[in-house]
Amino acid sequence: MEKAYIDWSTLGFSYVKTDKRYISRWKDGKWDEGALVDDNTITISEASTVFHYGQSCFEGMKAYTAKDGRVLLFRPDENAKRMVQSCRRVMMSEFPVDRFIEACKQVVKANLKYLPPYGSGASLYLRPYLIGVGDNLGVRPAPEYIFSIFCVPVGAYFKGGLAPVNFTISDFDRAAPNGTGAAKVGGNYAGSLLSHEKAVKKGFADCIYLDPATHTKIEEVGAANFFGITHDEKFITPKSPSILPSITKYSLLHVAKEYLGLKTEERDVHVDKLAEFKEAGACGTAAVISPIGGIENKGNLQVFHSETEVGPITRKLYDTLTGIQYGDIVGPEGWVVEVDL
Numbered sequence: 350m351e352k353a354y355i356d357w358s359t360l361g362f363s364y365v366k367t368d369k370r371y372i373s374r375w376k377d378g379k380w381d382e383g384a385l386v387d388d389n390t391i392t393i394s395e396a397s398t399v400f401h402y403g404q405s406c407f408e409g410m411k412a413y414t415a416k417d418g419r420v421l422l423f424r425p426d427e428n429a430k431r432m433v434q435s436c437r438r439v440m441m442s443e444f445p446v447d448r449f450i451e452a453c454k455q456v457v458k459a460n461l462k463y464l465p466p467y468g469s470g471a472s473l474y475l476r477p478y479l480i481g482v483g484d485n486l487g488v489r490p491a492p493e494y495i496f497s498i499f500c501v502p503v504g505a506y507f508k509g510g511l512a513p514v515n516f517t518i519s520d521f522d523r524a525a526p527n528g529t530g531a532a533k534v535g536g537n538y539a540g541s542l543l544s545h546e547k548a549v550k551k552g553f554a555d556c557i558y559l560d561p562a563t564h565t566k567i568e569e570v571g572a573a574n575f576f577g578i579t580h581d582e583k584f585i586t587p588k589s590p591s592i593l594p595s596i597t598k599y600s601l602l603h604v605a606k607e608y609l610g611l612k613t614e615e616r617d618v619h620v621d622k623l624a625e626f627k628e629a630g631a632c633g634t635a636a637v638i639s640p641i642g643g644i645e646n647k648g649n650l651q652v653f654h655s656e657t658e659v660g661p662i663t664r665k666l667y668d669t670l671t672g673i674q675y676g677d678i679v680g681p682e683g684w685v686v687e688v689d690l
C-alpha cells in the first residue's frame with residue numbers, strides 16, 4: 350500500500366487534511382447511516398448551539414502500525430463510552446458505542462496512506478467529536494446533532510526520547526466541584542487557554558490545576574492526568590469527580606499493578622506533600638507520559654527524579670504501555686483492537 354509523502358520523523362501535532370472523514374447526522378430522533386466523505390468543512394446553521402452555548406464534546410485516540418503490519422486501535426470502546434458520558438452531561442444525543450468503533454475502523458482504513466509505519470514513533474491521531482446543530486435560539490439542547498471523526502498523522506511527542514518538563518500551579522480552576530470537569534466538553538478547554546498561556550510565559554510546559562473546592566490537592570496537569578511514584582514505590586493518582594477520567598491513566602494503573610508489580614492507589618495528592626514522590630508524570634493520549642521534572646508552587650520548585658532525566662519507573666511504565674499499544678507486548682484482553690484491512 351502506497352504511503353503519503355510525509356517525513357514521519359519531523360511530524361508534530363498539527364492539523365493536515367487527510368482523504369476521508371466519517372460523518373453522521375442526528376435528526377428527527379435518529380442517526381442516519383453515516384458515510385465517509387471528502388469534504389473537510391461543515392456548513393451548519395448560524396444558530397447552532399455549538400457556537401453559542403458550547404454544546405459539544407470530543408475524543409482523542411490513536412491508531413498504530415504493529416511490527417507485523419497489523420493496524421491497531423487502543424481501547425476504542427473506552428473512548429466511545431466516555432463520549433456517551435460527555436453527551437449525557439451536556440444533553441446531546443449519544444452515538445452508539447458499536448457504531449463509534451466501526452466508524453473509527455472505517456476512517457483508519459480509508460486513510461491508510463497517512464498511517465505512520467512501525468518504528469517511526471509516529472501514529473495516526475483520531476479526533477471524534479459531536480456537536481449541537483440546527484436552528485435554535487434559547488438556551489436548550491439542539492434540535493439536531495453531527496458526529497464526525499477525522500484523522501491526522503502525528504509525530505512522536507518527544508523527538509529525542511522521553512524528557513522531563515516543569516509545571517507551575519495555576520491560580521485558575523479548570524472545573525467546578527460539581528461542574529463539567531469529568532466530561533470532555535468543549536467549554537472546559539476554552540477556559541484553560543489563558544492559564545496555559547500564563548504558565549508558558551513563566552517558562553513552564555503547562556500549569557497544574559488544584560481541586561476547585563479547597564485548592565490543596567492536585568487534579569490535572571494541563572489536559573493530562575497526574576501520577577506520582579512514592580519513595581516506597583507505590584503508583585499514586587488523584588481521585589476526584591472533577592478530573593477527566595484518562596484512559597491512559599487507567600491503563601497505567603493496570604500496567605503498574607499487573608506488569609510492574611507496584612501497589613497502586615487512587616487518592617488525594619496534597620500539593621504541600623509533593624516530597625512523598627520520587628518520580629511524577631502527566632499522562633494522556635498525546636504524549637502517553639510526560640515525565641515531570643519539577644512542580645513550581647509559590648516560588649518553590651519541587652524536583653522529583655531529575656529535571657533532565659526520566660526516572661526508571663516512569664520509563665518502565667512508558668515502555669510497557671507503548672509496547673502494548675504497538676502490539677510488541679501482549680496486553681490485557683480487549684485492549685488492542687485490530688482493524689481488518
Ligand SMILES: *Cc1c(COP(=O)(O)O)cnc(C)c1O
Binds near residue numbers: 569572633
Ligand atoms: C483527554 C484528557 C485527558 C487524557 O485522557 P486520555 O484518555 O488518556 O487521552 C486528561 N485530562 C483532560 C482534561 C483531558 O481532556
